[in-house]
Amino acid sequence: MTDNTYRRILRRERFRSRSASVSIALGLVALGAAYVAVEWVLSFLGQRALLMSPQAAVDGVNSPSVWGVTAAGTAIALGLVVLLLALIPGRRARHTLPHDRLAIVVDDAVLASAIGRAARTEASVPADRVRTTVSARRALVAVTPSSGIAVDKPSVQAATERLAADLAPVPPLRLAVSVLPSGVVGS
Amino acid sequence: MSASNRPLNRILLALIGLASIAAGAWIVLRAYPQLVPVVALPEIALQPDALTTTIVVASAVLVIVLALAWILTRGGGKTRRLLHDSHDDGSVEFDVAVARDILTAALQRRPDVLSLHVSSHTVRSTGALRITVAVRQGCDLPRLRDDVARAIEQFDRAVERRIPVLLHVTSGVRANFAREQRVA
Numbered sequence: 183m184t185d186n187t188y189r190r191i192l193r194r195e196r197f198r199s200r201s202a203s204v205s206i207a208l209g210l211v212a213l214g215a216a217y218v219a220v221e222w223v224l225s226f227l228g229q230r231a232l233l234m235s236p237q238a239a240v241d242g243v244n245s246p247s248v249w250g251v252t253a254a255g256t257a258i259a260l261g262l263v264v265l266l267l268a269l270i271p272g273r274r275a276r277h278t279l280p281h282d283r284l285a286i287v288v289d290d291a292v293l294a295s296a297i298g299r300a301a302r303t304e305a306s307v308p309a310d311r312v313r314t315t316v317s318a319r320r321a322l323v324a325v326t327p328s329s330g331i332a333v334d335k336p337s338v339q340a341a342t343e344r345l346a347a348d349l350a351p352v353p354p355l356r357l358a359v360s361v362l363p364s365g366v367v368g369s
Numbered sequence: 370m371s372a373s374n375r376p377l378n379r380i381l382l383a384l385i386g387l388a389s390i391a392a393g394a395w396i397v398l399r400a401y402p403q404l405v406p407v408v409a410l411p412e413i414a415l416q417p418d419a420l421t422t423t424i425v426v427a428s429a430v431l432v433i434v435l436a437l438a439w440i441l442t443r444g445g446g447k448t449r450r451l452l453h454d455s456h457d458d459g460s461v462e463f464d465v466a467v468a469r470d471i472l473t474a475a476l477q478r479r480p481d482v483l484s485l486h487v488s489s490h491t492v493r494s495t496g497a498l499r500i501t502v503a504v505r506q507g508c509d510l511p512r513l514r515d516d517v518a519r520a521i522e523q524f525d526r527a528v529e530r531r532i533p534v535l536l537h538v539t540s541g542v543r544a545n546f547a548r549e550q551r552v553a
Contacts, residue, residue, distance in 0.1 A: 187493055187533050195537065199371070200378040201443040207385045212436040219429035226417040236417060244409040246400045254396035261389030268382035279510075283518050284536045291540040292504055299507035309507060348511050 188285045195287040198272035207264055273318065277351035290316040293351060297321055297342050301359065304341035305333045311366065321346070321355045329365035372446030372491065381439070451489040451496045452528060465489040468498050468524050475520035481508045497533040504538060513538065 217232075225235045234242065242250045277293055279286040298314035301323045305312070311326040323342055327333040339359040346355055398407045417425075452463040469487040476482050486501040500517065517536050525531050 187495075187497075191492060191497070191533060191535050194375065195535065197375075199373065199375060200382055201371075201373055204378045204381055205440040205443060207382060208436040208439055211385060212433040215429040215432040215436075219426045222417055222422055222425045226419075226422040240410045243396055244399060245402075246396050251397055251400050254393040257389050257393035258397070261386045261391075261393060263386075264382055264389065265386030268379045268386060279514065281514065281518065283521055283531070284514070284534050286514060286536045286538070288510065288538040289540050292508060292510070292538050295506040295540070296508055296510045299509075345511070349514075 191285050192278045192287060195285075196274055196276055196278060198274055200267060200272070203264070203267045275316075277316075277353070277355070279349050279351055288349075288351070293349075293355075294321065296349075297323060297345060297357070300341045300345040301325060301338050304338045305361075306331075307333070316355065319353050319356060321357050323357065323359045324362060325359065326362045327365040329367045331365070333361045335359055335361045371444045373443045446490050446492070448489055448491050448496070451498070452530075452532070453496075463496075463528055465498075467527065468500075471524050471527070472500060472517070472520050475516055475523070476502070479513070479516065481505045482513070492533055495532060497535065499535045499537065501537045501539060504540065506540070508538070510538065 218236075221231055221234070221239070222236055224231055225237070231238070246254065275290040276287050277290065279288060294314040294316040297316070298309070298312045301314065302309055302312040302325070305325050305327070307325060307328060311328075313324045313326075315322045321342070323338070325333055325335075325338060338361070339357065342357050342359060346357055395407060398405045399409070449465055450462055451465045451468065452461075454461040465487060468489070469485075472487055473485060476485055481504050483503040483505055485503075488499050488501075490497050490499055498521075502513065502517070504513065514536070521534050
């Protein structure tokens with residue numbers, strides 16, 4: 183239907199917006215501008231400066247003291263942080279699922295617990311014995327077997343892969359199932 | 370699903386960052402003028418007169434107004450009225466509550482759904498739905514997907530068109546405390 187719209191919606195869901203960062207940065211810029219204007223007006227009226235008069239500021243820039251260099255270093259560091267915020271993609275811990283009617287986005291935690299459920303149903307162990315972690319391109323499933331009852335690793339792998347094939351998350355997940363060598367006594 | 374322009378956000382951040390780095394680097398370099406010759410600031414600020422004061426105050430006000438305008442126009446695009454049809458003899462409006470009711474009816478019997486939130490937005494000047502579903506741990510995702518798709522088909526028939534629909538499945542804060550449903 184509206185393929186472009188869906189692509190746009192899903193892209194915006196998978197990556198973080200920088201609106202908050204921009205607002206903070208612009209707020210600081212506005213504060214700086216207000217401060218410069220206030221000092222300038224005070225100097226024009228012949229009043230005492232709040233921190234430093236425009237003349238002192240120009241002198242400080244032209245032949246900086248230790249304080250001036252420290253302030254400049256802080257500005258460089260802050261500028262680097264802001265520049266990195268602009269360049270880093272800011273991926274959220276989410277995957278999208280293809281569908282012909284819906285645009286679907288799923289938190290990685292939900293995906294992990296769904297894969298964990300498929301694994302534990304196949305392995306017949308309680309829920310707290312399966313530990314699943316999902317990152318951008320990999321899902322790790324660690325199964326702790328019950329003592330004396332073997333867990334068939336290939337069948338668990340197949341069960342989780344069946345779910346992954348049904349959901350087909352984007353970016354695709356590589357599944358790795360591991361069965362811990364020592365089991366735990368109990369149900 | 371907000372309307373804010375993300376590439377512009379990033380361009381603005383990059384510009385602010387570069388300006389800050391440049392200003393800092395310039396002052397640091399001025400500390401060693403014999404090593405790296407960098408131009409000094411002109412002595413315009415020696416005696417602020419009426420003209421320079423006007424210019425400085427005007428530019429500061431401009432910067433502040435632009436910054437505030439940018440900050441206040443972030444987000445947006447959310448609307449209550451999902452669809453609007455105008456005819457010669459009147460108009461039809463669909464509220465977001467139509468979609469909310471259909472989805473609530475479709476999902477209320479699902480044991481692994483903790484909460485459902487439906488909101489409508491304007492995306493590229495058409496109405497769009499955003500469905501946020503918080504689920505318990507171990508949710509049956511394929512079934513949830515198919516249930517929502519079926520409810521949306523019903524919604525499509527009710528409004529006689531297909532609008533963009535986003536389904537967001539989240540674990541939410543409550544899911545970490547909620548018990549897992551072991552019989553589904």
